[in-house]
Amino acid sequence: MTTQKSTQHPETQALHYRINNAATHPVATPIYQNSAFSADSPYFYTRKSNPNSVELEGALAILEKSEHVISTTTGMSAIMLVLQLLRPGDHLLINQYIYGCSYKLFQRYATHMQLQLTILDLSAKAGREAIPDDVSMVLFETPTNPFLKTIPIRELAEIVARKNPAALLVVDNTWATALFQNPLECGAQVSLASATKYISGHSDVMGGFIALNDERLADELLQNRFYSGAILDPNSAWLLRRSLHTFPLRMREHVRITRGLYEFLLGRDEVARVYFPETSAEQLREYGGILFFEFSKAYQNGYTRFRDALTLFDSGTGMACVSSMVAQPWSGSHASLCDAEKIAMGINTDLVRLCFGLENEEDLIADLKNAFAVLDA
Ligand SMILES: Cc1ncc(COP(=O)(O)O)c(C=O)c1O
DSSP, X not given: OOOOOOSSOHHHHHHHOOOOOTTTOOSSOOOOOOSBOOTTSSOOBTTTOOHHHHHHHHHHHHHHTOSEEEXXXXXXXXXXXXXXXXXXXXXXEEESSOOHHHHHHHHHHHHHTTOEEEEEOTTSHHHHHXXXXXXXXXXXXXXXXXXXXXXXXHHHHHHHHHHOTTOEEEEEOTTTOTTTOOGGGGTOSEEEEETTTTTTOSSSOOOEEEEEOOHHHHHHHHHHHHHHTOOOOHHHHHHHHHHHTTHHHHHHHHHHHHHHHHHHHHTOTTEEEEEOOOOOSSSOOOOOSEEEEEEOGGGTTOHHHXXXXXXXXXXXXXXXXXXXXXXXXXXXXXXXXXXXXXXXXXXXXXXXXXXXXXXXXXXXXXXHHHHHHHHHO
16 A cells, blocks of 8 residues: 555545545445455455455555554554564563553563663653664654653664664554654654544543554565454444544644643642643644643542542543543553553652543533542541
């Protein structure tokens, strides 16, 4: 698959991207809910590819500015397929601040596959200077979960290329999204994401994808997906493709609301610190959706009462959808880590994650004000 060269914006191209439906001309591609194709079809078997996954991948490739996209059942299966590029003895480097399940997967996979695993704070210069010479793959999120720290992709790509030109720089682009950050343009070899989050946006479908330019690697990943059966089913691919139509619209609204709520939180006595990532023309052009804050000293241990007082925020590990969510990383996204690992990551029970949906900003502020007031009662 090759991205089209066009003067149109990526979001316009992605919206109009269609597989060949010449026989029926539907305005939206239907669900191809079939596993098998006849011998004269350009498709082979849905475990290999399907019109719905191919159309989704084409649209995502436009947004990621990549030559190839490989869609997967979940974000974790996208990470797993990429890990399968490593061989026993290879050296995997991950960032210290990372989604809890990814962290656990790296630990488990490194043990099972006899990989060397190094964990550094790549948002700090000292961490980047400590990158080992024999590094094979560097995998990180930027902005990070938690704390929304920035890892400079281009600088890291240059350092890693000097250490080992064959090493792969892999960015988990879930939180930034392809609309606001294009890791491949910054020098990464692979950009992957959980499509369960903003691409779906409606908390009703799971998916993941891997974007890259290298044809040989793409071929290997496609083979790994075919043999492991990690492809998206047609119905999920169709839902994600449908959600993608409103993705830029939703993201811009997430940005507007998040900026407003950031200002609101900065002014609250109950809040000691609010985390918002650095944006720049070079890397993360805009940001919206998820913020973290820490309760100030006088309000410590208030999370449960605060959460229970909110009426517009569902609690749980889900996020990045049309309705707002509140979570405590300690007991949610990072629950699979032991207490010592969480403390080493800087996570405590007073760290709160807020993910803003598409409710009216004034209603969200009123709901938060009310929940803060409960802490004073
Ligand atoms: C940054 C990041 N990467 C990957 C994943 C895993 O995605 P999924 O839940 O679709 O497997 C998540 C899930 O929260 C995530 O936040």
